[in-house]
Amino acid sequence: METTTTDHAADIDHHVKIYITVFVALMVLTIVTVAVSRFHLPVRVAVSVALFVATIKGSLVACYFMHLISEKKLILAVLGLTAVFFIVLLALPVLTVHDGYWIH
Amino acid sequence: MEIPYTVEIRRDTGLTNGKIGIWLFLASEVMLFGALFASYILIRTGAPQWPRGDTILNVPLATFNTLVLISSSVTMVMAWASLMRRRLGTFRLYMGATILLGFVFLTVKYFEYSHKFHDDLFPSTNNFLAIYFTLTGLHMLHVFGGMCVNAYLLGPGSKLWETNPKWFTNRVENSGLFWHFVDLVWIFLFPTLYLL
Numbered sequence: 652m653e654t655t656t657t658d659h660a661a662d663i664d665h666h667v668k669i670y671i672t673v674f675v676a677l678m679v680l681t682i683v684t685v686a687v688s689r690f691h692l693p694v695r696v697a698v699s700v701a702l703f704v705a706t707i708k709g710s711l712v713a714c715y716f717m718h719l720i721s722e723k724k725l726i727l728a729v730l731g732l733t734a735v736f737f738i739v740l741l742a743l744p745v746l747t748v749h750d751g752y753w754i755h
Numbered sequence: 756m757e758i759p760y761t762v763e764i765r766r767d768t769g770l771t772n773g774k775i776g777i778w779l780f781l782a783s784e785v786m787l788f789g790a791l792f793a794s795y796i797l798i799r800t801g802a803p804q805w806p807r808g809d810t811i812l813n814v815p816l817a818t819f820n821t822l823v824l825i826s827s828s829v830t831m832v833m834a835w836a837s838l839m840r841r842r843l844g845t846f847r848l849y850m851g852a853t854i855l856l857g858f859v860f861l862t863v864k865y866f867e868y869s870h871k872f873h874d875d876l877f878p879s880t881n882n883f884l885a886i887y888f889t890l891t892g893l894h895m896l897h898v899f900g901g902m903c904v905n906a907y908l909l910g911p912g913s914k915l916w917e918t919n920p921k922w923f924t925n926r927v928e929n930s931g932l933f934w935h936f937v938d939l940v941w942i943f944l945f946p947t948l949y950l951l
Contacts, residue, residue, distance in 0.1 A: 663839050670836070674829040681821050681945075685814065688950035701946035708942045716832045716935045723769050726778045733782040737789045745796060 673715045680708050762921045777929040781936050784897075788940055791893070795886050795947070806883050808949040811876070813867055817949045820863045821941065824898075827856035828938040831905075831931045838924040843916055846927070850909045853934070857902040864895055887948055894944060897937045904930045 684704045692700065714720040719727070760772040768775050799805050808814075834849035871877075871884070878888040908927055915923040 660840060663836055667833070667836055670829055670832050674825065677825045677828075678822060681818065681825065684946055684950065685818050688809065688814075688946070694951070698951055701951055702943075705943050705946050709939050712828060712935055712939045712942065716828050716938075717932055725768050725770065725775070729778055729782055733785050737785055740786070740789045740793045741796065743793060745800070 669715055673711050676711060677708055680704055762919065762925065771925055773925055773929050777932050781932065784936060788890075788893075791886075791890055792943075792947075795890070798882050798886065802882060808883075808887075808947075808951060811883065812887070812949050813870070814949050816863055816867055817945055820860050821945050823856050823860050823863070824938050824941050827853050827860070828935050830856065831934045835924070835927050835931050838916075838920070838927055841920070843913070847909060847913075850905060850927075854902050854905050854909065857898050857905070860898055861895060861902075864891065890944055890948065894937065894940055897933075897940070901930070901934045901937055905934070 684701060687700050687704070688697065691697075719730070758772075762771065764771060830849045830852040834846050834853060837843075837845035837849055868888075876884055878885045908923075908930055912926065913923070915926070
């Protein structure tokens with residue numbers, strides 16, 4: 652019983668170290684995002700870089716703070732299905748603006 | 756009547772009801788913000804001209820707010836970790852810090868909004884500002900909602916710790932999931948509105 656409690660405490664300590672590391676990474680990436688925007692890159696490049704960094708930051712929050720990295724398959728399946736609908740939702744306007752290939 | 760599966764795991768889902776419930780709610784939230792992001796893309800790509808966010812909005816304030824919200828996510832997860840270590844006092848400190856950081860975020864937004872209104876910049880002024888106020892306004896409501904739940908868990912809700920600590924820990928975890936989601940949304944809102 653004592654060993655189990657000690658193991659549990661060590662496990663939480665390990666998690667806390669990860670949280671601190673992720674926190675520092677998020678801070679650094681925020682500064683990087685703002686710094687890159689100062690270069691006034693072409694819109695396509697700027698959007699790509701900004702969304703790439705935001706995706707890394709979002710993944711860190713989801714995986715470690717929200718514990719998705721060790722979450723049950725059912726929740727991952729629900730989120731996977733949501734991601735499909737989300738991508739379709741975002742793709743609809745993008746497809747629409749190409750001079751009416753699909754919807755005019 | 757007792758609420759089932761608050762602490763014990765359901766056989767069919769492998770989860771507590773609260774956990775699956777909060778994730779289904781967050782999935783619906785993804786679609787809510789997704790619809791607004793899709794509208795933003797449609798309006799922006801269809802516009803002949805679109806202003807860079809940093810020519811209208813205050814980037815230093817928003818950067819500060821981003822760091823505040825990220826910090827609040829860390830204090831939130833540390834509050835949960837404190838309960839896992841069975842330290843209620845430390846939980847109170849971290850949860851208090853989370854609420855305080857949420858308050859700082861809303862205060863900064865109040866000054867941002869006030870400055871815009873003072874300069875006669877309203878949602879009706881142009882499409883950019885309409886999207887800015889809609890997205891950040893909805894996000895602010897989420898921050899406020901999360902603060903209310905966290906305040907309950909810090910105050911009267913914490914009595915549950917004495918009778919059922921596991922259930923209370925699960926509640927804090929679920930509240931934390933919502934709070935991290937709010938942080939996650941801001942992570943995308945910040946570059947989209949302020950920097951591009």
